[in-house]
Amino acid sequence: MMKLFKSVRFRLLILSLLAVFVITSMVVLSDVLDTNERLIAAQKEKSVLLSDTIKQSIMLLMLENRWKELQVLIEDLSKNNPELKEVRIFHPVSGRIIISNETEDIGKRIYEKDWNRFIKQEESPFVIKKHGSMFATRVLPIKNMPPCYRCHPPEQKTLGVLDVEISLAVAHESIKASTYKHITGLVVGFVVISMIFLIGGERLINTPLRELINVMKKVESGDLSIRIKEMRNDEFGYLSGAFNHMIDTLESAKKEIERCHMQQMERASKLASLGEIISGIAHEIKNPLAGISCAIQVFNSELSDDDSRKPVITEVLNQVNRLDRIVKDLLSYAKPKPPMFVPSRISEILEKTLFFVYPEAKKQNIVIDNQVSSEIPEILMDPDQVQQVFLNITINAIHAMPNGGILTISVSKKDRQEVQDEIKRLVQDDKFIAVNFHDTGKGILPEDLTYIFEPFFTKKTKGTGLGLSISRKIIQEHGGDITVRSEVGKGSLFTVYLPIKSSQPTVHGSQ
């Protein structure tokens, strides 16, 4: 029951019915009052007409000296006209009734109200209540005029006063009947309108609303295959269309999420097993490779400098070293070492890194603009691992500028919010150092940007595609991250965010 009272449709129905009731009641009330007024006005008009006619007849009889017939005339008049309750003539000085249709009243004093109206000379009709009934009354003086002078001296201004009273009973009956009719109409109208509201509301609002709520409940419980079937040509139709569209979008988004989730699960399991295989193979290769390297070095040392086999052996040694490097990379990807945190200076690590790459950069006509000041304080990090990261990013930049260019390296301080906005994941530390590597190379295609940190993604014939994925892993182990921005043909900006740690961090276990 309480649920019904709280429902919007019930409240709306009650409000509408209340509005209909108030409006129709007002219309009916004003109509009843209007009819009432008109009927009373008609009776007053009647009293004027009758009193004028009676006065004319009285004058005529008096002029013909037949005034004795007056009493008969008045009695006849009242008999023939049932509405005419009282017709009387009273004396203008004494106020006593001279002639009346009610003969027992003759000689009595006229009503006080009628007398007062005569004194005030008010000839307009008025409504009076007597013995519980209403009357339209008119008090009309019969003036002395020259033709009357033969019987009445001219000093006598008024010969008598005519008092006519018309009953309003019939008018009241009509008013009652009309009021009854109006009220009946009001009740019938109200019932009909209520029915229309109820039936119309049920069909136009409740039914579609119920269907919408049912579908919403099913969607809420996870059934995205359901749709609203009845498409009406109104606001509900529009709402249903929009709702169906929303479920369509939800359904396809859900499918897409499920698909991505599956893909990620597959990738994760593939990567995990790949990591195991890699570390197994790498270990198998590493030891024989070290043996080969030793044997060749021994063999090489035994050859004289001008021996024609020397360049071949040197090339074999180079290739063995390359293989050794790849194996190390694979191992560090599959089994990264936990960072050894020591207070280190970014500028020093950078200088060491650049020392290795200067010759290559010079060959390719690349200018390295190192803007990192040596005054930047030390922070806790694993300098060897960070150097590996800087080296990989710098070599990548050099590879991206085969026809020369500028590599600018700078640092800036960032707070937690800035870093969080940039890398879009929660970070723990409050302050960070951002090391920027900005090159003017060929840039990275937008479709490749999401993949460059993936292991084995490479566009180089001699690359392993492990550089950036290992670098990101190292920096994430430090509590930071690497981001990239790039524009094809203009260059790339790699930023390494390293947290400024106040104390030795706990090293997360790495697999």
Ligand SMILES: Nc1ncnc2c1ncn2[C@@H]1O[C@H](COP(=O)(O)OP(=O)(O)OP(=O)(O)O)[C@@H](O)[C@H]1O
């Ligand atoms: N500064 C850069 N400008 C343009 N492309 C870049 C840049 N840095 C990285 N890349 C792209 O990202 C890919 C992945 O880089 P990553 O360092 O992981 O592997 P790699 O350099 O190809 O191989 P490796 O580092 O193992 O020798 C590169 O092949 C290259 O296409």
Ligand SMILES: [Mg+2]
């Ligand atoms: Mg690389």
